[in-house]
Amino acid sequence: MPKPRARLAYHLKRLSPYAYFLPLGLVYVSFVIYPLLKSVVESFYDSSLLMGTRTFVGIRNYIEVIAEDIVFRNALRNNVIYLAGLLCFGVPLAVVVASILNSERIRAKRFFTTIYMVPYVLPLVGIGILFKMVFSFDFGIISAVLRALGMGSLIAPWLARFPDAIFVILFVTIWSFFGGDALFLFASMQQIPREVLESAQIDGARGLRLLIRITLPMVSEMVTVVIGSNTIGAFTQFGLFYLMLTKGPQSQLRVASTWIMSQAFDYDHMGYGCTLTVALLVVVMVITFSYLAIRKRARVDA
Amino acid sequence: MRQCRIGFAIFAYAFLAVLAIMMVYPLLWMIANSLKTNLEFIRYPWSFPASPKWGNYAVAVTAGRIGRYLLNSVVVTFTSLAGVILVSTLAAFGMAKLKPRGSDVYYYFILVGIMIPPQLIVIPLFITLLRTGLTNTYLALILPYIGLFSPFATFLLKGFYSVVPRDVMDAARIDGCTNRVIYRRISLPLIAPGIGVIGILTGTSIWNEFLFALIFVRTPAVRTIPAGLVTFVLEHQTHYSLLFAGISIAILPLVVVAIAFQKTMVRGLSEGAVKF
Numbered sequence: 088m089p090k091p092r093a094r095l096a097y098h099l100k101r102l103s104p105y106a107y108f109l110p111l112g113l114v115y116v117s118f119v120i121y122p123l124l125k126s127v128v129e130s131f132y133d134s135s136l137l138m139g140t141r142t143f144v145g146i147r148n149y150i151e152v153i154a155e156d157i158v159f160r161n162a163l164r165n166n167v168i169y170l171a172g173l174l175c176f177g178v179p180l181a182v183v184v185a186s187i188l189n190s191e192r193i194r195a196k197r198f199f200t201t202i203y204m205v206p207y208v209l210p211l212v213g214i215g216i217l218f219k220m221v222f223s224f225d226f227g228i229i230s231a232v233l234r235a236l237g238m239g240s241l242i243a244p245w246l247a248r249f250p251d252a253i254f255v256i257l258f259v260t261i262w263s264f265f266g267g268d269a270l271f272l273f274a275s276m277q278q279i280p281r282e283v284l285e286s287a288q289i290d291g292a293r294g295l296r297l298l299i300r301i302t303l304p305m306v307s308e309m310v311t312v313v314i315g316s317n318t319i320g321a322f323t324q325f326g327l328f329y330l331m332l333t334k335g336p337q338s339q340l341r342v343a344s345t346w347i348m349s350q351a352f353d354y355d356h357m358g359y360g361c362t363l364t365v366a367l368l369v370v371v372m373v374i375t376f377s378y379l380a381i382r383k384r385a386r387v388d389a
Numbered sequence: 390m391r392q393c394r395i396g397f398a399i400f401a402y403a404f405l406a407v408l409a410i411m412m413v414y415p416l417l418w419m420i421a422n423s424l425k426t427n428l429e430f431i432r433y434p435w436s437f438p439a440s441p442k443w444g445n446y447a448v449a450v451t452a453g454r455i456g457r458y459l460l461n462s463v464v465v466t467f468t469s470l471a472g473v474i475l476v477s478t479l480a481a482f483g484m485a486k487l488k489p490r491g492s493d494v495y496y497y498f499i500l501v502g503i504m505i506p507p508q509l510i511v512i513p514l515f516i517t518l519l520r521t522g523l524t525n526t527y528l529a530l531i532l533p534y535i536g537l538f539s540p541f542a543t544f545l546l547k548g549f550y551s552v553v554p555r556d557v558m559d560a561a562r563i564d565g566c567t568n569r570v571i572y573r574r575i576s577l578p579l580i581a582p583g584i585g586v587i588g589i590l591t592g593t594s595i596w597n598e599f600l601f602a603l604i605f606v607r608t609p610a611v612r613t614i615p616a617g618l619v620t621f622v623l624e625h626q627t628h629y630s631l632l633f634a635g636i637s638i639a640i641l642p643l644v645v646v647a648i649a650f651q652k653t654m655v656r657g658l659s660e661g662a663v664k665f
Contacts, residue, residue: 103568104483104488104489104568105483105489107479107480107482107483107572108479108480108483108484108492108495110475110476110479110480111476111477111479111480111499111539111540111543112480112495114472114476114532114535114536114539115499115502115536115539115540117532117536118510118514118532118533118535118536118537119502119505119510119536119537119540120502121513121517122509122510122513122514122517123505123509123510123513125513125516125517126509126510126512126513129512129513136516136519184405184408187401187404187405188405190401197651197652199405199409200651200655201647201648201651202409202412202413203408203409203412204647204648204650204651205412205413205416205643205644205647206412207647207650208593208597208643208644208646208647208650209597209640209643210596210597210599210614210615210618210639210640210643211597211599211615212597212599212614212615212616212618212619212639213618213636213639213640214640216618216619216622216632216636217415217416217419217633217636218415220419220629220632220633221415221418228415228418262411262412262415266412270650270651270654270655271654273655274654274655277655319504319506323506323508325508325599325600326599326600326615330619344508347508348508348511351511351512352604357512357516360512361512361513364508364509364512367508367509368509371506375504
């Protein structure tokens, strides 16, 4: 009898587009959403992997994060310093370079962009270890240069001292990520029709003014992406800090992510590690959404 | 005015050149030092190597196990990348072309995934992998990588798909093609630049991924390059020239990628409707 089979075929056909969503959905839910939810659940527990215990402690973990954990607070402070550095130096640098490259009078664009891309594609591990050597007290490049310039007194174990270490890592971060940011901005700027820039130049806008008033607004979406990714990166950067900071219980030099990993895997406080993770997520989201809100308001005014 | 322009050009080129040197010099320093003996490096960290000691590289690859780590990275990266491309092209095709009801909700659902940094899910993922006995296998990395990087890939591909005109698909439908054929024979070739962008972008991210690689895999047999370098450094702490050799092997092949990256990104961003 054709009828039941036809109905089945009909329903299958109507559902078939959803089949395209299935693989992504499966992987995404299993390996991203589920762990994320589990993280939130775990944050209310006090668990140890070694001893296999898991006790429900309710809000205790969160109270500890907010009220008692000084190390985490210091770590966040370090993240903020790091963020400020990235936004004040890294992003503007990328913007400036992108706009210089975008200018007609510069040739060899491909040459420069390729060179700038090299650090971007290198694994942070290699970079971290390399620069640990570069900034090394005894035989690093920097020490040698300072000695040659007669500024030997400036040499110090930077990677072990409080503000210095963060600045060093800031430098290394910009070194490796600046190329990518600049490339993305440059590619977006290349999309701007020449006529727009030319007519603005005829109207008298040059140099900095052209950049701020015309070019940047036209690539504002990419600028937001760059700023956004730098912001999220500032709070979640793990590799460079883990590799370059000298280990030890100094609470001054911790960053949010290294402290979380330390709590979870070195101290075996799995549940507390999840609590810290959630707290970090909240911080990142607050900052990101504030930034988006400010942007929206600025847009409306303009 | 003319002088102003020449001045700008000179300043700009100088600036760009200085940056370029700063990008490249540390790498050259590292390569040069990797060809010295350890003693030579400690005494003269700044000179050119007296006579290149290629032996350092041989040791790094064999006894230092860098060769094995490279192999593992290749396996993990290629498999994960294949998975990501498969999963995300299917989903993006469905979202952009087929558009069944609820695609928008699904799209935003996936978009959330882009903003989730790996740290947030490391701990529970580790516990799950431990419990299912998957730690220290290739799958321990491949599966999470596919899950982690597919959302962004899907997002990019949706942009590329949406530029493909409807008429092509409609014509194919009239000719009797099923969705599956349209997906495979028609849409895929048309978004080839998009797949190129994903390949490079996601590929390098996976290759360089550090956190999962460090925590989910602890045995040298399965370890990938990022974690492998850390172990390598721990094992040969003071043999600096050997260290430099190891790092050089691990990261220099990527220089080729830099060239491809630059090319693909500029082309891909201009050809696709990539709206950020």
